Amino acid sequence: MKYAYYPGCSLECNSAAYDHSVRAVADLLGIELREIDDWNCCGATEYFTQDELAACAVIARNLALVDPQLDQVVAPCAACYLNLRKVDHLMQENPELESKVNQCLAAGKLHYDPGRVRVRHLLDLIYSDFGEATLRDKVVQPLTGLRVACYYGCQIVRPFHGTDNPEQPTKLDEVFSWLGAEVVDFPVKAHCCGGHMTQISEPQAFEMIRRLLANAEEYKADVIVTMCPMCQLNLDAYQARVNGFFHTDYKIPIIFFTQLLGVAFGLDWKKLGFGKEIVPAEPVLRRKLTAVAAA
Amino acid sequence: MVGHTLELRGSPFLQEIIREVPGGERIVHCLQCGTCGGSCPNGADMEYTPRTILAMITANQRDKVLKANTMWFCVSCYSCVSRCPQKIPITDIMYGLKRISIREKAYQETDAPALAKTFTDLLDKYGRSFELGLASRYYLFNRPLAMLKMGPMGLSMFTRGRMSLTPTRIRNVDQLQAIIRKARELGGVS
């Protein structure tokens, strides 16, 4: 199956581990991802803060650039995923906006018919189009004994008919339990990580991050898996600063769900981007997974 | 009752929000149930909760709303929207308030507008966002002291290859800029 692929800016550099592991897992499952040629930044939350029409037009350019042969696009980053869906949705609901966005696109000799491209998340693809039997079949390294907290965050599951139930999403939990992991309760799994709040108010941001880490520790998770570059960055790169701020001692590795899928499918760890996380994940994973293998 | 509703619809600030935000007209259906504020991860730190803000918009309390910290504490998590029984686009209303507040420089004690401006300036110029450029420009001009605290973290990101020194530029920057220029010319969604 062929899909257009919108990596987004975070996956180019700060979350390259996500990009590498998405591509590796997709490859193994026979999902062909074709990167949208010359895609641009989705503007995250920052363009909507300044100019709604420009925000929509900048996002719509990417939808307009999707190869006419393809009608689905995979966007791994939560902000990109939400923005692409949101603009498609707004254009469908609001003819005036649709016409204005297309006037903007016309200035670049482009056009987009809302509804033409379906925006999907890889989790949804894996869950719905592949399912339990296929995934179990691919397991080389069962995740038995590994306690996993599945973190969905906000923008992938929330409005615009997102990937999962907005209050109690379960697809990630189900996928990892198929692969043998011990999925722990994680009541805050759909809470927000704070997004760009670290840049605006550190005390506020650190408290939002602390709640997530505390909850994962309370349920004795070995690792938190995430689907979003912002969540990964906030929980991983700021973990030390959060510890300093609250005098805590969290050392919870934060990895992308595709990295752990890749481990279960026996893919090469380097190719999955391990080693780029600030709180190292490999020691915990290797200890847990070999302990089970030896027992 | 009918007269009352018409009068509420007539609040000039409400009319302004309706022009600014797609779906903003749904504000008139707000039940004042408070589900939004109760669902908001930052509700406790907002001067006025989202529910109160909607009531204030209807009551035409423009100045107070535009000076409030509420929208700057909104992180666009959409919890409120997905729970609102009346399908009111609260997050988009918060974006709309941010925009008006920026246009009129009504905001107080927040660097969020500067962050947004730095981000979109880079996007306009290169077509991609560029974190190191973003962080250094934003911090240098707005929060030089915070830059020191960021140092060790920046370094660990850098040594893991998670921060690039050069921006990526898209091939068709001209096309993107033409699209953005047209959007500015049309000046808004309605």
Ligand code: SF4
């Ligand atoms: S949840 Fe919706 S209806 Fe209830 S107060 Fe908030 S905006 Fe109004």
Ligand code: SF4
């Ligand atoms: S979208 Fe904004 S206002 Fe709504 S719950 Fe999230 S932070 Fe609060």
